Amino acid sequence: xxLFNFLPKEEQYFTLFTRMTSHVYDAARALAVMLxxxxxxxxxxxxxxKVIEHACDEVTHTVVTRLNKSFITPFDREDIYMLSGALDxxxxxxxxxxxxxxxxxxxxxxxxxxxxADVLQRMAVHLHEVVSMLERPAGIMPRLVExxxxxxxxxxxxxxxxxxxxRHTSDPLTVIKWKDIYEKLESAVDRCExxxxxxxxxxxxxx
Amino acid sequence: xxLFNFLPKEEQYFTLFTRMTSHVYDAARALAVMLxxxxxxxxxxxxxxKVIEHACDEVTHTVVTRLNKSFITPFDREDIYMLSGALDxxxxxxxxxxxxxxxxxxxxxxxxxxxxADVLQRMAVHLHEVVSMLERPAGIMPRLVExxxxxxxxxxxxxxxxxxxxRHTSDPLTVIKWKDIYEKLESAVDRCExxxxxxxxxxxxxx
Amino acid sequence: xxLFNFLPKEEQYFTLFTRMTSHVYDAARALAVMLxxxxxxxxxxxxxxKVIEHACDEVTHTVVTRLNKSFITPFDREDIYMLSGALDxxxxxxxxxxxxxxxxxxxxxxxxxxxxADVLQRMAVHLHEVVSMLERPAGIMPRLVExxxxxxxxxxxxxxxxxxxxRHTSDPLTVIKWKDIYEKLESAVDRCExxxxxxxxxxxxxx
Numbered sequence: 001x002x003l004f005n006f007l008p009k010e011e012q013y014f015t016l017f018t019r020m021t022s023h024v025y026d027a028a029r030a031l032a033v034m035l036x037x038x039x040x041x042x043x044x045x046x047x048x049x050k051v052i053e054h055a056c057d058e059v060t061h062t063v064v065t066r067l068n069k070s071f072i073t074p075f076d077r078e079d080i081y082m083l084s085g086a087l088d089x090x091x092x093x094x095x096x097x098x099x100x101x102x103x104x105x106x107x108x109x110x111x112x113x114x115x116x117a118d119v120l121q122r123m124a125v126h127l128h129e130v131v132s133m134l135e136r137p138a139g140i141m142p143r144l145v146e147x148x149x150x151x152x153x154x155x156x157x158x159x160x161x162x163x164x165x166x167r168h169t170s171d172p173l174t175v176i177k178w179k180d181i182y183e184k185l186e187s188a189v190d191r192c193e194x195x196x197x198x199x200x201x202x203x204x205x206x207x
Numbered sequence: 208x209x210l211f212n213f214l215p216k217e218e219q220y221f222t223l224f225t226r227m228t229s230h231v232y233d234a235a236r237a238l239a240v241m242l243x244x245x246x247x248x249x250x251x252x253x254x255x256x257k258v259i260e261h262a263c264d265e266v267t268h269t270v271v272t273r274l275n276k277s278f279i280t281p282f283d284r285e286d287i288y289m290l291s292g293a294l295d296x297x298x299x300x301x302x303x304x305x306x307x308x309x310x311x312x313x314x315x316x317x318x319x320x321x322x323x324a325d326v327l328q329r330m331a332v333h334l335h336e337v338v339s340m341l342e343r344p345a346g347i348m349p350r351l352v353e354x355x356x357x358x359x360x361x362x363x364x365x366x367x368x369x370x371x372x373x374r375h376t377s378d379p380l381t382v383i384k385w386k387d388i389y390e391k392l393e394s395a396v397d398r399c400e401x402x403x404x405x406x407x408x409x410x411x412x413x414x
Numbered sequence: 415x416x417l418f419n420f421l422p423k424e425e426q427y428f429t430l431f432t433r434m435t436s437h438v439y440d441a442a443r444a445l446a447v448m449l450x451x452x453x454x455x456x457x458x459x460x461x462x463x464k465v466i467e468h469a470c471d472e473v474t475h476t477v478v479t480r481l482n483k484s485f486i487t488p489f490d491r492e493d494i495y496m497l498s499g500a501l502d503x504x505x506x507x508x509x510x511x512x513x514x515x516x517x518x519x520x521x522x523x524x525x526x527x528x529x530x531a532d533v534l535q536r537m538a539v540h541l542h543e544v545v546s547m548l549e550r551p552a553g554i555m556p557r558l559v560e561x562x563x564x565x566x567x568x569x570x571x572x573x574x575x576x577x578x579x580x581r582h583t584s585d586p587l588t589v590i591k592w593k594d595i596y597e598k599l600e601s602a603v604d605r606c607e608x609x610x611x612x613x614x615x616x617x618x619x620x621x
Contacts (some may be wrong), residue, residue, distance in 0.1 A: 159310050166312065166384070379587055
């Protein structure tokens with residue numbers, strides 16, 4: 001089953017989407033590398049992530065501009081719009097979490113932040129494959145299921161992280177800082193799941 | 208005035224919506240029962256709410272799948288999508304608030320949390336009636352007005368709860384915990400009002 | 415180039431939008447005046463902002479009602495809906511931030527809150543002009559660019575405000591209070607940028 005072949009070449013949004021999922025993967029990977037950096041000096045990592053975030057922004061802008069200039073049925077437009085928006089959100093949230101480390105003057109990661117970055121990286125791999133399969137979605141479902149499973153894993157990380165934070169941290173300011181970072185990372189995981197849901201919708205509608 | 212009679216039987220989304228509002232009511236009620244439990248052991252309550260949340264998730268999924276497979280005008284689709292999404296959000300937020308009690312190792316409610324659960328239960332009753340009336344919306348308006356009034360009541364609870372929290376709690380970690388729970392409950396109240404707004408839109412469009 | 419002239423008089427949404435951007439400006443200005451009030455008594459300022467917020471709510475309601483009763487192409491509807499929603503959000507968030515000052519029993523501003531109110535006022539001026547130009551959008555682009563620049567300025571204010579808050583405030587409760595207010599103000603700035611993005615979409619689609 002080949003969906004979307006009716007689209008002319010200049011509207012191959014799917015190339016743009018795989019570029020976005022590459023950026024999602026790069027951002028998740030850069031975050032993991034940053035959190036593993038024992039030096040605690042994050043400036044270069046932050047800059048690398050910001051470059052990825054800008055690149056992803058530009059693809060999103062290209063998608064939206066192309067969408068506005070093309071003739072497509074309204075509902076598909078909405079899916080394309082939501083998909084690019086959700087992918088862009090993931091990168092924004094990873095960037096927010098990374099910048100929060102610096103804003104809060106933190107120079108050491110926690111095992112939970114590292115677990116979050118790991119979950120995000122694995123989700124990004126699946127998102128990239130799933131988006132690459134959009135034109136021929138046979139066999140896409142097990143990967144969507146795996147993304148939902150990873151969201152549950154991220155949810156467990158979040159609950160464990162917050163519970164430990166409140167149980168074993170005496171300094172309230174440290175609690176506030178990490179609570180904020182964990183919430184950003186959990187939102188990034190949620191947006192990955194949102195992408196899976198949007199993709200499932202697209203497939204059902206076009207099957 | 209009977210709206211929506213043009214819909215074929217298999218697209219009777221309204222049965223699905225009343226199932227969702229039943230879940231909203233059950234979740235709000237289970238939260239109230241949990242908060243009234245003086246034992247401070249919330250495990251079973253949390254599990255009950257999680258079961259409701261899963262059931263509601265499944266109805267949402269059914270709505271979205273059915274929507275994607277049906278031919279309906281785009282704008283109505285959007286309303287149906289928004290309505291099921293907003294109802295699902297309410298249950299998610301009630302579940303989040305309940306689970307936060309356990310995540311934060313809290314074993315006693317506050318009068319404000321109990322007031323929130325009461326407001327949510329009353330909103331759920333009206334939401335259920337309003338959704339049941341969607342096919343024949345004569346007399347629906349006063350109920351929508353009552354939902355807006357209850358949202359104001361929830362807003363007053365929120366402001367009183369936060370003000371008291373900061374005035375009379377010496378432990379900052381306790382402040383952080385309850386602030387988070389009150390925000391989740393206030394968001395649930397806001398989403399109830401969002402449902403009322405979506406329903407008003409649907410009625411105006413179809414009158 | 416004159417867009418939208420095909421709309422009948424009763425559908426001149428653009429008059430409604432300029433009324434909304436006037437409310438955005440008034441709210442931002444009232445916030446600036448409130449924060450500059452050395453008396454630390456904010457009751458009247460809060461009431462003034464609440465009046466503006468109600469007035470803006472009513473225009474939003476008029477837009478949505480009119481939209482639901484009019485025949486327009488689905489996609490334009492969506493833009494109109496999103497535009498009025500985003501403008502309404504800005505005023506809501508300014509109102510939330512102002513009310514939070516009272517809810518948290520704060521009687522003195524910070525230089526960062528004042529900078530935020532200043533950025534919001536300047537954004538509101540551009541939003542008002544941009545919306546006024548929607549029917550004849552020649553020369554609109556530099557103003558949209560300026561709105562994006564102001565969003566960056568707001569982002570810098572946010573990061574500086576949070577960093578200083580955590581570095582120089584010993585009382586955790588004060589940190590929690592101001593963090594919340596800064597987040598609301600930053601969200602208001604973000605929603606101003608969202609309006610610029612929606613307007614850019616509308617222009618591209620109709621050019």
